[in-house]
Amino acid sequence: MYDHILMFYPKTPLLGKPLLEADILKVNSDALAPLLEWLCLTPKVTTYRVNTLRCSVDAFRKKIEEKLAARYGVKSPRVYCLPNIPEMLCIDPLDSRLTKAHADSKLKEIMVDSSCGAALLRGAHIYAPGVLAMECNTEREELVNVYADLDGKCKRGAVKRYESPHKVFLGTGKVLMQRYQLFNNADKPATGVAVEMQSTVSGVPSLGDLSSEDGLLQNLPSIVCVRVLDPQPGERILDMCAAPGNKTSHIAELIGDGGSVVALDNSASRVRSMLLKLKHYKSITAHVFDSTKALAPEAPSAPFGEFTAPPFPCASFDRILIDAPCSGLGNRPQLSCSIKQAKVLSSYPNIQRRLFEQAVPLLRPGGILVYSTCTVTEDECECIVAWALKKFPELHLTDATPRWGGSGLPLPGFATCKSRLLQRFGPTGANADTVGFFIAKFHKKL
Structure with a gap:
């Protein structure tokens, strides 16, 4: 593929x-x-995961509904829950009459890069570092057209309107910071919201990020992934590729913050950022460590709580999550052709297999392993599952429930009955209105 x-x-x-x-x-x-x-295309439904250790779902729902009512009045979109995932809240897209589909030629323009543009289409506002260019004499509170620079050729800080066949209109916003605040102090870059989006072409409500300790903006498949893992109170659980920590915190919440959740990531900066978000969870310990070296094969098995840092002895964990590094070809919307080179793409399955080779012996007999990626390629999804089942006869593929995505893709030599146990979020089947994602669940035989 x-x-x-x-x-x-x-x-x-x-x-x-x-x-x-x-x-x-x-x-x-x-x-x-x-x-x-x-x-x-942009996924239309916005999803939040409520931290039920701190806040009730009803209370967070009320907060969202009040924010929507203040912005959109009686035409506010519906906020609702899904069965089997009680901690999640969904927000419908806006009524089409509230979506501005065309640029107003009378307004000045602001340019953002494609990464920032994708976030705007998902409901974000524009933070100061995301502004590439702003026309001169643009005033605070002024409405502007917002465009994304798809080919990356807009000069940062440009004062004139950027003309290019490869810019695309995203919506309109209200300016909160002027040019001198954004571009005149290189030693101390501006922070905070620079442009508050009023409407976008996607139809997703522009609420900014309401994430807090009480609730987190998170994609539906990522929430489903931890539900598939099904962590239980008192268990030892390993999150092998934990940053930015969203799934890690979800695991801790589902076990009532009781038990032990070990989070590993090989980036010191990512772990530092993660620790700020996870500091209120007593069950989580995080380490800067390469999970492809997480196993200490010669070490004797340790009773619960006796291991303090990686590498770990065999059979150390009841459940393991491999949310693997991947090509990211499930992220939506894709605003530019920034696809990785073939050599980089082909490197991911190798990393994913190395993670499996560490995870399987680290999992106790009878334990659960969940493998997930945010991509849509068979090489990183179904092919890895087929390889793992052949490489590790002690693994048994089990149904990835609760099921909100479709079945896996059929592959030569991979039985259809097995592909049906997988969960794939893609352009066809159930819940196609999400990012691309893949989930497989394994049980290690006793």
């Missing part, structure tokens, strides 16, 4: 906006075109 993506993805016209039918025909006429179109 990598070869197909590399062949056609760069030819996709203006990935920053939904592909028209005519554009799709220019790309390819086979099944890849719907995938490319889907990757360009």
Whole structure:
């Protein structure tokens, strides 16, 4: 599948906006075109995970509804829960009448990069570092058109309107910071919200990030992933690739902050950031450590609580989550052709296999291992599962429930009954209105 993506993805016209039918025909006429179109579109439903150790779902729901009512009045979108995931709240997209579909030629323009642009389409505001350029004489409280620079050629701090066939309109916003605040002090870069979005072409409510210790903005599949892991109070649980810590905190919340959750990441800066978010959880310990070296094979098994830092002896954990490094080709919307080179893409399955080789002996007999990625390639998803089942006969594939995605893709030599146990979020099947994601659940035989 990598070869197909590399062949056609760069030819996709203006990935920053939904592909028209005519554009799709220019790309390819086979099944890849719907995938490319889907990757360009913005998921419409916004999801929050409530920290039920601190706040009731009803209280956080009221907070969201009050924010929506203040901004959108009687046309506020619906806020609702999903069965089997009681800690999650969903927000519907806006009524189409509240979505500004076209730029107003009378307004000045602001440019952002494609990464910031994708966040805006998901409901974020523009923070100061995200502003690439602002026309001169733009005043506070002024409404502006917001564009994304898809090819990365807009000069930071430009004062004139940036003209390019590769910029795409995202919506309108209200200016909260002027040019001199954004660009005139390189020694002390500006922080905070620079432009408050009023409307976007995606139809997603522009609420900014309401995340706090009480609730977290998080994608549906990521929330489902930890529910599939199904952590239990008193267990020892390992999160092998933990940063930024969102799944780690979810694990701690589901076990009532009782037990032991070990979070590993090989980046010191990411662990520092993670520790700030996880400091209120007594069950979590985090370490800067390469999880491909997490096993101490010669060390004797240790009773609960006796190991203090990695590497760990065999059979140290009741449950293990491998939320593996991956190509990220499930992130939506994709606003530019920033696909990684083939050599980089092909490196991910190697890393994923190395993580498995550490995780399986670290898992106690009878334990649960969940493997997940935020990508859509078979090489990093179904192929890794097929390899793991062949490499480790002690692993048994089990149903990845609760089920909110579709089944896995059928592969030669991989039984259909097994692919149905997998959970894949993609352009077809149940809940296609999410990011791309993959979940597999294994049980280690006694």
